[in-house]
Amino acid sequence: MAEHPSNAKKSQLDKFKEAARELECDDDEKRFADRLGKLTKPLPTGDKMKD
Known part of the structure; x- marks a missing residue:
């Protein structure tokens, strides 16, 4: 992909x-x-974060 x-x-x-x-x-x-909240998704909580 070419840079702007x-x-x-x-x-x-x-x-x-x-x-x-x-x-x-x-x-x-x-x-x-x-403002950061507008750019990122919240981290998953609970069992979803466990491997």
């Missing part, structure tokens, strides 16, 4: 910073958790 032209020469750190800005991240833990 604007991301072709950016470092991983630059990509991370850009994504953080787009998500309007800041140091507020509650706000971070709220």
Whole structure:
């Protein structure tokens, strides 16, 4: 898969910073958790996590 032209020469750190800005991240833990919740699925609980 080809990279998007604007991301072709950016470092991983630059990509991370850009994504953080787009998500309007800041140091507020509650706000971070709220935004993170929009990006991730909750972990399974109980017996589902046991192998």
